[in-house]
Amino acid sequence: MGLVADKKKVAEILNSIRKDGRRELVELESKRVLAAWGVPVNRTELARDLSEAVKVAREVHYPIVLKIASPDIIHKSEAKGVKVGLSSELELRQSFGELIDNARAYKPDAKIIGLTIQEYIPPSREVIVGALQDPSFGATVMFGLGGVWVEVLEDVSFRLAPLSAEDAREMIQEIKGYPVLAGIRGTPPADVGALVDIIQKVGQLAHEFPRIAEMDLNPIFVFDDGKGAVVADARIVLRESE
């Protein structure tokens, strides 16, 4: 496991959330934690207003993803707070105000920090990696394919953290939907090795920071073998008290 974990930096971010009196990290913060821990995330930057957004978007390069950033809005799609694949500054300018209006309509008292401008990832196979703390056994990692596989078919696997590479590989192969990753009907195999790495790192993170009550990396885009995987959205929730 190629671990470039910055334990100090993760602790700093988590401490600052606590100081804020919050348990819930916004997407940007969650991704910073993951990035500090060596988990690949798509480039994600905060823009507090439109002019900042325009500037940041040029750096990130179009097409981009635009998402509402609020500690009070967990389900961003439900709040109509997400636009995917904006390809020009014109589209960005049209969407910026709209997303803020949508968020206000969804939850009038929500504190809105701004919007995140994110690197757009073209459609690919999606998976989910999660973590929870079992009251008796401790840090536990969950794996599944995205969307209907998890929500309807409950096709997920679990392992106790920390995990060996063999454990992570077994938990990937254990789900019924595994052929989707192995490659069916002419599709090349997905980069399972990259997933093994993410699973191990998420497990290690949850194991070393028991104050992380829950993690949900959803979706993770996984590319063809050798091309890696990247976390496109993430949510981290802290335990109630230290």
Added chain:
Amino acid sequence: MSGEVKAIFEPKSVVLVGASDGIREGIVSPAFFHSLVHNMHRFKGKTHVVDLSGKLEGAIKNLNQVPKGRDLAVVLLPSKLVMKNWRNLLNLAIKAIILVPGGFDQQQRKELARGVAKRKVCILGPNATAGVINTSKGLYATLERGFMPSRGGIAVISKDGAVGMAILDWARFYGVGVGKFASTGDGVDVTEADLLEFLTRDKETKVICIYLESVRDGRRFIGLIREAVKKKPVVVMNGGTARDERDKIFAAYLKQVGAIRVGIVEELLGVADALAKQPPMQGDRVAVVTNASGAATLVVDALSRKGFGLAELSDKVTKKITGKYPDINIADWVDLGIGAKADRYKFVLEQVLSDHGVDGVVVMNELKLSFLEPEDVQAIAEVAEKSKDKPVVSVTVAGGACVLVREAVKGKNVPVYDSPEKAAQALDALRFYGKTRAKVEKGV
């Protein structure tokens, strides 16, 4: 825990404490006390009986008269009386105390725990209602008469007494040998984890079976299983998690550390029997050898459902077999013919086991009573016992036939099942343990 778990399973002296008259409360009754005393007559060590009602002939009437420093006390008294005599009991400097009845409140449990902290003693229970057994020492400290299993390499730990007794009941029913048994009950001191740790080191124990409910220190427990499977297989059955997602999570933990999980008591014993008697399986290819060709179809189905493939015998082995017995038909399975006798079973099984394309063997017998005699069945056991790296299991598709086959190979190291599904599950467990062993050796 400050005492020795060893004293629970391997005491040289046992003190039975109860009342032969008058006291009835929950599980405490004169009848059960008499059973306990009766059951201990086979014990190879020294037994002291303390009858607080003073009526049992030859029994000690007062705890103060018990010689000090005995290994194990088995207490069958209501909680109130236990607490009243607690100091006296502790003063006897006994290494381990089993509190059979439950019904201890929070305050009383605290007091028990304080006793453990201060003295060199360990407590099993309270609510350890099924007691403790060590068949090789004739230790049979339990309340039910006639549940003593035959000797064997299987150790059973049960959280619950009733489930524990059910396991012993089925063990007797199927003739599965049990070496050590204990129920842990409320676990104020000694837990399933402590017993697991002891049994891992225990040389007599070949397989550890555990019935669990909730697990208090899951991390430690799972770590202990990880250590245990390096030495011997661990089979786990658990209750109380089926209603929520934790069932799936718990199953995943067990799989991760190499424990075999089963759903019901029969499976627990069936799987444990195979693990105790046969070597782990190193692959997926099974050879089916039968005297009833048609019924072998069911065996093949059951094996396929568990992800096994049928072994293809090499030309060399095929020729050897048909060279000697031209009427034997070798296709998907080896059909010995309905009249197969011991010599044929022995020769064919030896040949099949020598084939590099075979990882394990299922012998399926339909018992044509007029043909198959006990010595024919014993030939199977004889070959199975010699097989060091490939498991052999025996199966019938008929219940009555199974009883006869079992009787014929009683005490021999070949498991006999009464359905193809059970045989396939047994091989599945042997294959899983084979993989676990391989991982242990690889160090992953």
